[in-house]
Amino acid sequence: MEWTEPGVFEVAPGVHRIPLPLPNDGLHTVNVYAVEDGDGLVLIDSGWSLDEGERALVEALGTLGYGVEDVHRFLVTHLHRDHYTMAVNLRRRFGTRVALGAGEQPSMARILARARDGQATSLREWGAPHLAEKWRAVMEATGEGALRDYEEPDEWLGEVEVGLAKRVLRVVPTPGHTRGHVVFVDVESSLLFAGDHVLPHITPSIGFEPARPALPLGDYLDSLRLVRTYPDLRLLPAHGPVTDSAHARVDELIAHHEDRLEATLAAVGTGTGTAFETAAKLGWTRRARRFADLDLFNQVLAIGETAAHLDVLVHRGLLTATAPAPATHPRLYTPA
Template sequence: MTDWTEPGVFEVAPGVFRIPLPLPNDGLHTVNVYAIDDGDGVVMIDAGWALDEATDLLEVSLGTLGYDFADVRRFLVTHMHRDHYTMAVALRRRFGTHVALGLGEQPSIERVISGRAGGQVRNLRRWGAPDLAERWAALAVPMEVRASADYEAPDEWLTGATPVELSKRVLETVPTPGHTAGHVVFVDRESSLLFAGDHVLPHITPSIGFEPARPALPLGDYLDSLRLVREYPDLRLLPAHGPVTGSVHARVDELLQHHADRLDATVESVAGGTATAHETARRLGWTGRQRRFDELNLFNQVLAVGETAAHLDVLVRDGRLTASTVDGVGHYSATLA
C-alpha cells in the first residue's frame, strides 16, 4: 500500500486530485488538500500551512495539472486550524483568491487576529492543571503573537447547508461542529464523495475543542455531527489526514463506538477517585498504544486534559456524573444510584 504522506498528485475521482503537503509537527507530518478541476481554473478544498516548503510543493503540484496559483478560483476551507487555513490567507494576499470558511469559526478568528487567543490557559486552571497552565502560557503567548500575523477573516462565511456551485459539480456545505465550532464538510452527492477535513479521519480521532473560543459542549457537538453525516448516503471518505477510504459510514460507526467506550472509561475513573479533568486525564490511556499521560509532550498533554474535560461535561449532561466548582476548579463525582 502506498504511504499516503508521500508527495505527489493523486487522482482520487474524475477531476479530483489529492495533494499531500508537509507539516512541521512531530505527530502529523502531512495534510491532504484537494484540487478540483473546474474548467479553466481549479477550486481547492483546504489549503495547507503557510510554510515555504508547502507553498513550493503546492505550486509544483498544481503545475503538473496545468495550473498555477493565479488559476485557483477559491479556497473552500473546512476549519480554521493553521494546517488548513493559513496558506489560503497567504495566497489571497498575493493573488486575491476568494476564501470561504464556516461561520462558526468567526469568534475564534476574531480572537486570534486581536491577540486574545489565551483561553487555553484559563481553561487549564479551571480543569485543575495550574502547573500545565503555566508551562503552556510560556509557550503559547509568543506562539499566538506569531499566529495572529497569519490570520485574516475570510471573504465569505459559509452558513447552514450552503450549496457551492462549481462549473462541473455542486458541493453541499454541511456544518459539522466539534473538532472546531465552525468545522464544515463538503458533500458531492453526484460523485459520492465527502471532503471531510478533520471531522472523519480514517486512522485517528480528531482533537475536540482545541480552539480560542471553545464552545460549551464540544464533544456533544461532535457526536451530533457524526450522527448527521451518518444520515447521508454512504460516501467515499476524502480526509485531511490519512488515505482515501471507501466508506464514511464504517468509520463514523467506529468513531461513535470509540467515544462511547471513552465515556465509560471516564465514568470508571471518576468513580475510582479522580475529581478534576487533569486527574482523570492522568489515569486514562492515550493514543492507540494507550500511552501514559506523562509520556505525552506538552502540546498533547494540553489536548488530553481538554478532551477529558469535554467527555466529563457530556457525562454531566447525560446525568452520569455531577459537577461542582471548588475554588474555581471543576470537580466531578459519580451520580448516586
C-alpha cells in the same frame, strides 16, 4: 504507497489529492483537494503557510497544468492553521477568495483580538494551573508568529450549496473538532470532503480552539450522526488515505467515543476529581501511553479531551459537576 508521499493523485474524475508537508512530529502531512472548475481550480483546504508547503503546492499544480494564480477559490473546512493559513497568504498575493464556516466567527474574533489566554484559563478550570503557566509561557514566546497568518475570510459559509462548473458541493456544518468545522458533500459523485471531521486512522481532537463551546464532544457525536444520514460516500479526509466508506469509519468513531466515555467514568470512580486528575489515569494514543509521557501540547489536548468526555457524562446524568472559578478552584466531577 504511503498516503504521505508527495505528488498528485486523482481520487475521482476532476478531483486530485495533493499531500502537503507539516512541521508537526505527529502529523506530517495534510491533504488538499484540487477540484477542476472551468478554466481553473477550487481547492478544499489549503495547507499550513510554510515555504516548503507552498513549493510542494506549486509543483503539484504545475503537474496538472495550472499555477497558483489559477485557483479561483479556497473552501476551508476549519480554521486550524494546517488548513487555513496558506489560503490567507496566497490571497494576499493573488486575490484568491477564501471561504470558511460561519461557526468559526467567535474563534476568529479571539484570534484577531490577540486573545491568547483561552487555553490557560481552561487549564486552570480543569485543575492544571501548573500547565497553564507553562502554556502561557509558550504562547508568549511564540509571539505574533502564530497569529500573523490569520485574517477574516471573504465569505462565511452557512448551510448552502456551492455551484462549480461540473458539480455542486453541499456545505454541511459539522461542529466538534472545532465549533465551525464544515464538510463538503458532493452527492452526485458520492464524495465527502471531510476535513478533520472523519479521519480514517486517528480520532480528531475535540474543542481545541480559541472559543471552545459548552459541549464540544456532544456536538461532535451529533455531527457524526448527521453525516451518517447521508448515503455512504467516499471518504476524502485531510489526514490519511482515501477510503471507500464514510459510514464504516463514522460507526467506528462513535463506538470509540462511547468506549472512551465508559473508561472516563470508570477513571472518576467513586470519588471526586478534576479533568486533569482523570486524564492522568487514562491511556493516550493507540499505544495507551501514560499521560506523564506526553509532551506539553499533547497533555493540553488530553486534558481538554477528558473535560469534553466528562461534560457529556454530566449531560447524560451520570456525573455531577461544580461550577468552576478558575482563579480559586477547578471544576470537580462526582458520580451522580
